[in-house]
Amino acid sequence: MISVTLLGAGNLAMHLYKAFSESDAIIVNQWYNRSLDKISSYKNEVKTIDRLDKLNKADIYILAISDDSIDEISSALPFDNRLVVHTSGSVSIHHLDKKHIRGVFYPLQTFTKDADVNFKEVPICIEALDKNSYTTLKTLGDAMGCTTYKISTEQRQTLHLSAVYVNNFVNQLYRIAHEISDAKSINFDILKPLILETARKVQTMSPYMAQTGPAKRNDKKTIKRHLKLIENQEHKAIYELLTKSIKKTHGQR
Amino acid sequence: MISVTLLGAGNLAMHLYKAFSESDAIIVNQWYNRSLDKISSYKNEVKTIDRLDKLNKADIYILAISDDSIDEISSALPFDNRLVVHTSGSVSIHHLDKKHIRGVFYPLQTFTKDADVNFKEVPICIEALDKNSYTTLKTLGDAMGCTTYKISTEQRQTLHLSAVYVNNFVNQLYRIAHEISDAKSINFDILKPLILETARKVQTMSPYMAQTGPAKRNDKKTIKRHLKLIENQEHKAIYELLTKSIKKTHGQR
Structure with missing residues (x-):
C-alpha cells in the first residue's frame, strides 16, 4: 500500500484524486487545499485540510497546483527529507525546495473539468534524482494502471x-x-x-x-x-x- | 434493392465495394476497372469488367476514380440519361458529361489501403440536380448505414x-x-x-x-x-x- 497526500483542487487534482481512490494499492492520506470549499464534497471519504501545519506523514506529497506556486508551497511545507513531487510539464525539478527529496510526476494528457478521463490511458512521465524515489513514483503510476516513462528535465x-x-x-x-x-x-x-x-x-x-x-x-x-x-x-x-x-x-x- | 455499378479500383473504390457488399439492400451489378488485375480477386463474387462497352443497366454508376479522369470517363460511358455520380470533394458536378443524370456522392473520410474503415461512421455529402436523383442517392447512403447530408457545390x-x-x-x-x-x-x-x-x-x-x-x-x-x-x-x-x-x-x- 502506498500513501499519498494531494495538494491542490484544480482539474488535474480532481482527476488524480479519482484515479487514486479507484486503486486498491493507493491510499489518499490527506487532501490539502487553501480553501476547503472546493474539496468539501469529499470530506466523508478523505481527510481534507486547509492548513499546511496539519500535514502528517505520507509516502509521497503531490503538488497538483499552478506552475507559479510550486516554489512557494514546496518551501512552506513544514517538514524535510520526504518525497515531494510536482506535476507540471514545464517547471524544473529544482523549483522544488531542496530540503525535500524531489521528483516530478507529469501525466501527459489534457484534463477538462467535466470530461471523464480514463487514467489507465494516461502516460506518466517520471523524473527523480535518486533510484529509490524513481521506484516509489513508478510504483504509484503502476498502481494507477498507467504506462510510465522515465524522462529527463530536458525531455x-x-x-x-x-x-x-x-x-x-x-x-x-x-x-x-x-x-x-x-x-x-x-x-x-x-x-x-x-x-x-x-x-x-x-x-x-x-x-x-x-x-x-x-x-x-x-x-x-x-x-x-x-x-x-x-x-x-x-x-x-x-x-x-x-x-x-x-x-x-x-x-x- | 438498389443496383450500383462501381468504376475504379483505388482506396475509395475498395472501401465502397466492401460497404456495398455488406448491405442486404445493395447489389453491385458490375465492377469496372481499366485493368482487371487490381480487382481480379473479387471475380467470384461480382462481375468484373475492363471494357466500358460491357456496362449494362444499373440504378447508379459510381465513379470512384481520380479527379482528373472524371471528365473523360463520364463522356466515354456508352449510354445516356442514367444516374452517374462522382465521389470527389473538389470536382464540380458539371464535370460529368451532361448526357447523364448527374450527381455527387462524396464520403468525407480519409481512406488508407490497409486500414479498416467502418463506413457507418462516414458522413456522405450528396449533391444532385433533381429531387429523384437526390432520393436515390440518399437511399444508397442510408442502405450503407451512413449519415447523409445534402450539400451544394460551394459547400x-x-x-x-x-x-x-x-x-x-x-x-x-x-x-x-x-x-x-x-x-x-x-x-x-x-x-x-x-x-x-x-x-x-x-x-x-x-x-x-x-x-x-x-x-x-x-x-x-x-x-x-x-x-x-x-x-x-x-x-x-x-x-x-x-x-x-x-x-x-x-x-x-
Missing part, C-alpha cells in the same frame, strides 16, 4: 512543447475549420469522423506515412483553388505555411 | 478545404511533434493518448471551448521558453503563427 520540456503542437495547435486548426464551414452554413458534425480518424491513424502508423492530400501530392491546381476560397488572411497564411511544411517533409518543391 | 468545396485543415494540416503538426521529440530520443507513443483525446474532445465540445494552453492564457513566459527550445526555423514560424491565431480567437493580444 519533459520538449514533451511539453510537442504537446502544444498536437493539442493546442491542432485544436486551433479544428477551430479554423469550424469557422470556415460555419460561414457556409455547413454542419461541423460532418467533419468530426475525419477528425477522429486522423488521430486514430497515427496510433499505429507514423504521421509521415499517414499523410495524404494536395500538399503531399503537390497538386498545384487544388492548392490554388483552395487559396482563392479562403477569405480570412490569417487562415490563408496558415494554409500556405503548413502546405510549404508538408511539401518540404515529402520532398516536393 | 462541398468548402468542406474539402476544411478537411485539409483537420486532416492534412493536423497530421503535419503530428509530424512536427514527432520530429521534435525524436530529436531528444523521446518515444512518440507518449503523445498518442493526447492526440486521441484532443480529437475526442471536439466530438462533444466546440473547438473554441476545448482550447487550453499557454497561447490561450497568454502565458508569455512559457511561450518565450518554448520559442527558445525550437531549433528548426520552420517549426518556429508555425509556433508563432498558430500562437497568434489562438490569441486572436480568445481575445488576447
